[in-house]
Amino acid sequence: MVDVWLERILFYGLALVTVGSALVVTFGRNLVRSAFALFFTLMGMAAMFVYLAADFVALVHILVYIGGILVLILFGIWLTHRVIDLDIRAGRIQLIPGLILGLVLMGLLGLTIRSFNLAARTPAPYRATASGIGRLLLSTYLLPFEIASVALVVALVGAIVIGRRETSR
């Protein structure tokens, strides 16, 4: 019984961190601050993956999102702002329509979640997932696995072509 409450506290703590920093990501005035808030969102997300018995996915999430994508985003911010923009103010457009749309969508999603009887489902016990994922990747998902490498190469080539300095001259 103590364990159950500990788990709830853990999950809601993580949810608070994740959603709270996501609020900063969405509504923060300073873009750099938003990027650092995104770091906390991603960390909370990784911890939630661990809680949801997805240990390998959590690892990949930290490696790719925090080690890669967040660094790219920070480089993107620093490369696309003039020296005079000492504090990077991020302007907003359509704030009121966006908020209304968000609230309506949240209501719809809440109703959808409630309309299914999902609360009765029981969680599966914890186990290591990496070997199972490897088996699936090399059998059922073999073609997507190979195409993933093609997609990576296409992204690399495309980003180099677009991103090189020489193209602008």
Add this chain to the structure above:
Amino acid sequence: MQDSYALWMYLPGLILFIGGVAFVILNVVLSHLIHPHVRTHEKYLAYECGEDPIGGAWIQFNHRFYLLALAFVVFDVEVVLLFPWVVVFREFGWFGFIEVLVFIAVLLFGLAYAWRKEALVWDKPQPMYQAGPVTVPAVAQEVRTDGASS
């Protein structure tokens, strides 16, 4: 509720995380409390041979940083996708090995392209000043003599 005990497996990781954060905070706070607060003009000068800072800290990065980060992300994802194969390497044997060779061969093409297009070469920024006799501005001379006297 037997399986919820499995979450305790991650307790060492949590302790390590908290310990790491606490270590950083503790050191910053402690050094802030302990160090002497004597502010003299010399302390704000660049240390020894350091350049005097000109302009803000928001100088544009070299674009090569971005291209290198990009290459890093692509091969990061590659390694991450290879890891599940390593775990079940024995089960799949040669079949899996050839599959992964194809996977890596395609990505090697990307690496060869990046190499060929010199995306991995670090091009140095153009020197801002012509080489020649160095003229020291009067202000800098003043600062330098001040520093030398102490």
Add this chain to the structure above:
Amino acid sequence: MTAVTLPEVLTVAALLFVLGLVAIFTRKNAIGILMGVELVLNSANLNLVAFARFNGLDLNGHVFVLFVILLAAIEAAVFLAICLAIYRRFRDIAADQVRELQG
């Protein structure tokens, strides 16, 4: 009484999804929009992982999450390359300023 039920996890994911969508709608800066996209993709991942856990730890969902993360990395790389190209051309990446293609 179970610890955390599936609808609670789904609600957190829905909150993140909505926040990401609002960021996409209201941000002017292109990189702010990218951060919103990342939030949306993350909430989808959370949904997949949650359903996997409450469905007997079905690993198909985890493989899907791997592919989503891979595509998110690719998308961020190309998106930021385009941002840099636009910035070099217009000296600005605000979504409502770059309108040369607009009729």
